[in-house]
Amino acid sequence: MNISIFGLGYVGAVSLACLARDGHRVIGVDVDDAKLDLIAAGKTPVVEEGMVQLMTDVIASGRVSVTRSVRDAVMLTDLSLICVGTPSAPNGSQDQSAMLALAKDLGTAIRDKKGTHVFAFRSTLVPGTVEDVLRPIIETGSGKKDGLDFHICFQPEFLREGSSIKDYDKPPYTIVGANADAPIALLRQLFGHLPCKLHATSIRGAEMVKYCCNNFHALKITFANETARLCEALSVDPFEVMNLVCQDTQLNISRAYLKPGFAFGGSCLPKDLRATLHLAKTRDVELPMLGSILPSNRQHIDHAIAKVLASGHRKIGMIGLSFKSGTDDLRESPLVLLAEHFVGKGLTLLVYDPEVQLSNLLGANRRYIERHVPHLGQLIRDDLESVIAESELLVVGLGDARVLAALKEHLRPDHTVLDLVNLPLGKDLPGRYEGLCW
């Protein structure tokens, strides 16, 4: 394939070398003459293991050339990989100046091009940039239409400096965000041989995945380091602790707890977090990340409250009250906090939870609910159908088969459902259906 690469920093230079190694003809473009001269001389512009030899080999192969001319590079290739820098601006926003300037040049460059061209953006870009910012610039500059005369797509880069050639050859996956089959097919041709899955998704989704992955990595590092600081203060070996934490591949290093849904609660997580933070305070250990978890969780509950209040409905039915299905434990259930808030706002509330029998509640569980929702006895119903029938808005916090069947049978067109548990309800239901964040 004939490929042009724009931006010959860590990502662009390594991609150029690896693609040429794999037999493609590659034209490198940069605004920095020093980088172009180095590559033309068979030298690497970045310090990376294996790059010195690889650059020597690919220049000798004759498959690599460099230019400052955007037009030449686009005219002579079918695909452009765009890898220019997107650093932080002083206010923390993304500085897209290099990308915006290049997009203008790319538009002008394809103005007279016969045949289609694919632009694959590989730089990290805040979600929405490719479709809302770069596409219009290229369309205006070229007088051509995305999807017709050319294609834009986004393929996040997952290589890490220091091991970039190895990462290029063995990425966790290839993600292509596109609106058409043609760019996906082209990138599959280029990267389909790699030992990983290729996922096609929306352009915005692909842009977001890159941020999400980097944020998750930052979160993991910080979690390990905050744990280590507390361990140090308690004379506990942090390596032993984190090693054992990582041995649990059921709940810890797994997909568990990583699906968007409702806030956490119950009799363990909130209290144990509070105890951890208190312990740290007594040892003068600062744990800002762990300390922000409960406020963030509260934010999620407030988000649900705001959605219900914004709906304008006054008759609310809650399906589920305990902190998770299969238990009658109401302590620190976020659904109880919702119920408390709705009652406080004067909304009419009905509650259904098959596990919660008021007469059976004992001890701390009973005291908790009496403190938060003192008149629960008047609100709770033991038949789900009447809760559905008498409510305008249903907050679904319990997702078992019976709830699903009852909703499918009894929902009316005037109902609104706020689904906190990702029910497989389908789009053809009567009424308005929404999740908490989607």
Ligand SMILES: NC(=O)c1ccc[n+]([C@@H]2O[C@H](COP(=O)([O-])OP(=O)(O)OC[C@H]3O[C@@H](n4cnc5c(N)ncnc54)[C@H](O)[C@@H]3O)[C@@H](O)[C@H]2O)c1
């Ligand atoms: N470095 C990494 O490990 C890594 C990993 C994944 C993703 N990324 C992302 O990839 C992008 C590139 O990162 P990098 O570390 O390779 O950047 P870099 O700063 O090393 O290189 C960027 C290059 O773009 C060139 N450039 C600027 N304007 C240009 C233009 N108009 N035309 C052509 N070239 C131009 C610069 O001269 C520079 O050589 C960034 O968005 C970054 O966030 C980087």
